[in-house]
Amino acid sequence: MSDESPLIRSLRTAVAAVPDDVPLRLHLAELLLDAGQGDAAVGEAAVALTHAPGDPQARALMARAVGGPVAPVTQAPEPPVTQAPEPSVTQPPAGFDWRAAEQEVGDAVPPRFAATGDTAEAVADAPAYDIEAPGRIRLADVGGMQEVKDRLEAAFLAPMRNPELRRLFGKSLRGGLLLYGPPGCGKTFIARAIAGELGASFMSVSLSDVLDMYVGQSEKNVHEVFRAARAKAPCVVFLDELDALGAKRSRSHHSGLRNAVNQLLVELDGADGDNEGVFVLAATNVPWDVDLALRRPGRLDRTLLVLPPDEAAREAILRYHLRERPIDSVDLGRLVNVTDGFSGADLAHVCDTASETALMDSARTGTVRMINTKGLLGAVRQIKPSTEAWFASARNVAMFANDGGTYDDLLAHLKRKRKL
Template identity: 40%
Template sequence: MFTLGFTIPTQVAAAFPLRITIQGQKSNMKQNKIDVKNKTVEDILPGYTKSLLDNIPVEKVDEYLMNRPSYTVQCNLKKHQNIVRLLQKTVNKKLGLKCHHTVDNTNNHILIVSSTRDSSAKHFLHRPKPYFADVQFRSFKTERISSKENDQKMINRLREMLLLPKGSDLKDLLKNENINKEEIDRLKISFAEGYLVAKDQKGNTTKSQKWWKIVQSSLLIGFILSSLISIFVIVTGTMFKIQLTNQVEVNSEEITVTFNDVKGVDEAKQELRDIVEFLKHPSKFSSLGGKLPKGVLLVGPPGTGKTLLARAVAGEAGVPFFHAAGSEFDEILVGQGARRIRDLFKAAKEKSPCVIFIDEIDSVGAKRTNSVLHPYANQTINQLLTEMDGFHQNQNIIVLGATNRREDLDRALLRPGRFDIEVDVPLPDYAGRKQILDLYLKKILSKDIDVDLLARGTSGFTGADIENMVNQAAVKAASDGATTVSMKYLEISRDKILMGPEKKSKIPDEEANTITAYHEGGHAIVAYFTKYSHPLHKVTIMPRGSSLGHTAYIPAKEEYHITKARMLALMDTMMGGRAAEELIFGPDKVTTGASNDLKQATNIATRMVKELGMSEKVGLRTHESQSNEIMSFNDLSPATNELIDNEIKRIMQESYERAKSILNVHHKEHKLLAEALLKYETLDADDVKALLSKKA
């Protein structure tokens, strides 16, 4: 089979669009001239399909074809010159000067010459045998011809799969406003004839061609899928590659921290000294039948020195030390957390005796869940439980865990055989704070520091808070150009931790400053005249942090338990600010400045009623709400809930009335203190005491 086709260029398609397709089979033939005079097309082309050319004289075929927008005829030709001669004149006249192609006939060949190129392009198709020919004259070019008559290549199939834009269809052509009704009818007829011809050609597709197209499409799809899979494997292999570098072995000589660097937690140090001694001299204990504990759990608030204690163990023990964070065992891929646990203990077994330290162990050792949202969440903790005390015993490996959320740990993790020893690391007391202050003050240039006063004034501070306080004091002194760190800088840094960073000046609103002065003065007056309140430390109307003013208190001594009278006194001082606003400016002029005070007072009242049994009506019992991952609930009756709410409301209202009563009695002192705050902005405890004593 062969195909010869040529198309009018795009630039002249609007004027004379034309497409001719000749399709045939090879056969032996000779060039013979036929007399076409007084003969019709049927006479010179016997056996052709009946068409509109019937009974048309040959001399008038070109004129007839010129006046038709579209025409298709299929002929059984014996001599190709006949069809060429029949069409040559018509085609050349149709093209005229509008196209750069012409058609010529040369001895058993059809020659198409391009006149726009320097060297004419000649395409020769030799046909020695009769052939079938389809001849189409169309007044437009359709996408059907280019896509159906030519073999559809792989890129065309890919274009169809990707749904890329195609050429114009009949609907698009009919929407053209410049086409009249007659041209619309001609377009419809032309599209119909073209469709029928394309359908006949499509039916001639062989079975082998269909299978070859299927194979091509399958290969293309397989190539695309394999490429995507390769890219995914490369990316995921880089992101989620399992490495042992997360469990880092630290040589004992690399740790410079010892127990001498840990201050304020003497009891915890003593517990860990026994562990270190066991690691150094195991025979000393095994001779009496003692065994090395499997695990030691360090529990305490953040900043109390749990991680520092673990580092001290590494520095003192002289054995291999492995450390990991609980969050390192969390992975997006299922099963990777358990694998990390196995890899960690496998590396530790090869270096036993050794110590494994897991910081923030609550991240990996949290209570197991039955939630359908996390069906594989228990794999990591189950692997940890097995490694610590499972069927296969790990000899001479001790696990140190640190957490500030013991209540979140699984009960199976806390039993003897896993974490045998639990060491409490509390906030440092007065003696502990003195030791910590001495430790860090030795590292800076200081002068005339009253360590006892600082230790009393830092009640509730952790070791990390004290270290931060000393460091900020040194930074502030260096910024001011001082040669040493004095007491003044330490007090500034302490107040910054207690009350927040101080701004440079008051806000430029006198009314707001007046309200703030009476608000903070209310806190100070109630605290000063309430028996069981904490001693006043400092009161200021300088903005600190997010507040416009602040009143600070420092306990006079260590508190190991809190009485009911102390809790009520704390509530009274918190209510002093709102009570002062109402008494001075009226109920309609109270501000949002008391929001945090009310929140703290509500927490105290709620604990008194629901947890501490300090309400006579509710009684000596606790009422705790239960919760899970989805919702919270309690098992109390509506009547009990109402009783609890009424008691909380009563305690807070009585506290508010006591604060108002104190301010009514000492309204002159209150006014005097507010005016002093507006003038001096900040007053310490001695200033307030001198001011109120002078008034008395």
Template identity: 55%
Template sequence: MEDPVIDALARAVAAAPADAELRLHLATVLLDRGHTERALAEASTVLAADPGNARAREMLARILQTPAAPEATAPVSAASDSQARIPTTSGTGFDWSAAEAELDHIAQPMFVGDGAPAFDEHDVQRPTVTLSDVGGMREVKERLESAFLAPLRNPELRALYGKSLRGGLLMYGPPGCGKTFLARAVAGELGAAFVSVGLSDILGQFMGDSERNVRELFRLARRQAPTVLFIDEIDAIGQRRSLARQSGMRGVVVSLLEELDGLGNDNEGVFVLAATNQPWDVDPALRRPGRLDRTLLVLPPDAEARQAILRHHLAGRPVEGVDLASLAAGTEGFSGADLAYVCELASENALLESSRSGVPRLIGMSDLRQSVAQITPSTGPWLESARNVVRFGEDDGTFAQLREYLRQSGRR
């Protein structure tokens, strides 16, 4: 090419290939001087690296509106992948099928996916467990009953006392303590559909996908009402916008707020439960009245609950002489996941010895006590972090239950 301006810009782009503004300037000059195909290649290269680049999209639209003309220049060197030649149809404008074939290795297609919704009826469950299947945890059940279940079961009393069903419930506490199981039990208690989602279900690959997923999630919940919509890892999905490193995450929080408020829609029959291990990272706007305005602290299981969990995980295994009360007394502070691991280790120990001796034996107390001695309760680090937040962080009263528990347990 004998144009000194274009040659100089091309050399500059070759020296700084990641400079999008410089490459788009080259594309503008190329288009102004009639080199449509090269301009298209340069703009497509920018879009391949940054699909959301508004200037590159404008450039692409301008190029596609420009009739292609033959270029009286020497063939472009094969050394540059970005300089692909785009065929055009004779007399009618741009040949889309040929362009897609030529640019497949340069830019992502403008439209992706098969148009299927992110959520559909296959994501709906019908739990059969109820709160009666939850061992122990009396205070948690009472809190669920007073704050959530009683108003739902008694519409006449709800109307008499003017009790609103707006808002949801935020469950928080150490990991592995049964928040998901409780949410499932609430759905079973109400005879409602159950939809459970986490961060990986919400986040999309392309700009705007995550916000659309939030809207589709609530549409599904409304169609299946009554529905218990359970959002796990709400601290990741609805994290404080001041902490969000990407603007896309702020958009997800805004979409979640709009759906919780029911803007343009009726959330009647949609009961939102959310769970988090880090409630202090949840955006404060999500905890305002009418949203996730009620909180429930789900602590490590009490002695009665620990017995129920151990019984559940030992059921169906060959055991003998197991004193559940003694084991429960020796596992204070263990989460439900920790107790499941105790049973797994005990089974593993018995299996290994049976394999060595060639004679199967039953799992006994010695195996279980040995397993307990090998495990450090996983709730300890969380409680230490919580103690620091309660002592030194801002508290608007959300963590009153946690503060009282720490005081009673001697951690404050």
């Protein structure tokens, strides 16, 4: 670079300032070629051709630099200018193969019309709700709560597991069960365990899946739920938060919701289809707000109180939520004794709170502090059981609105806990 002439250096500076000046760059390339710098000349000619691909001087200079013949540059003749015909609607020329043309452009142009016939019917028949395949969760996976399991076995599961006895006593392979109790006590998990015990598919339905702003659509949605369940029988239909989906019609000001409850009654009766193999489970925190017609015989006629976890269940829940956390000599027995009345969600909150406290202490001191019994007991003192508010309201219902002994099991529990 230091042996270059002052003219070449000046031209380099000029080309750097005006990089798209093709004649100037070609002049630099010619000087480089004359000075014996063929590679540099090829580079400059190549850049010139990127700016002017058809420039004859650039092509000739490139040919000289690489030592090849100069390719002649020919100018393509311009097509004659013709007047475009006026657009008109005419028939295609005779013999034009439309089918061949359609196949040729089929991959690039989407069809103009939706598919009909069998394809449309298949789309219409596709289930609108997610139905889970039979799961592996069983009642044995539910920690403790033996009384609940025994009642489920006697009142619901045993007849379903014994087809011979069921036929002998005229028991239909259908049924409805309402789970009620304080929030966060595992009603949904128990429903999944029942589906696992029955080897049945599982479909969870909430108010948002059913209620629609258009007239008649809510009833249609309820019908579609049961139609899909019948197609997948045996199937457990789990109606979550039944007090919202099946609220008392006398208190409902929404006509769509009242009509949805009416349709739900029709489906539970099997008036529009055979419900053999369809098991309806429902869960609610406030059964006294559920429409009474839903709890008549043949519908959700069996009721099961799901109470806060007992000692065995509390120990299982604590073990589960602490299983992947750094703990140090945690006294589970002591924790179980001081968490009577805590729901499963409350126990999970206790573990989360103790974990957050240990994390903050570790970050502040720079030394990892394990989760210990003291930290967990401190979290228990900070958290008030969420079930207390529920029992406060349920107590009045059990005492003064226990028509037909619906809440006898709740009254018995309150007496054992001396809350009456």
